[in-house]
Amino acid sequence: MIEPDYVFTCPYCSTGMSVRLDVSGGKRQSFIYDCETCCSPIEIQVEFNGAEVVSFTAHSHS
Ligand SMILES: [Zn+2]
Numbered sequence: 001m002i003e004p005d006y007v008f009t010c011p012y013c014s015t016g017m018s019v020r021l022d023v024s025g026g027k028r029q030s031f032i033y034d035c036e037t038c039c040s041p042i043e044i045q046v047e048f049n050g051a052e053v054v055s056f057t058a059h060s061h062s
Helices: none
Strands: 005-009 016-020 028-034 041-049 052-060
Touching (some): 005 052
Antiparallel strands (some): 005 016, 028 041
């Protein structure tokens, strides 16, 4: 099973980072990822087509 690292930008501090995605977790996933730089909670929504990421959004959690 491929577990791609997906690169995105923090919506709070604009720092680029990558997150390890688990394609076995379902076609549509949403989770909170704490920014490694500013420690703010980033709400991530990801959608897969097989092992391919077809939609990825990272926005501030409110
Ligand atoms: Zn940040």
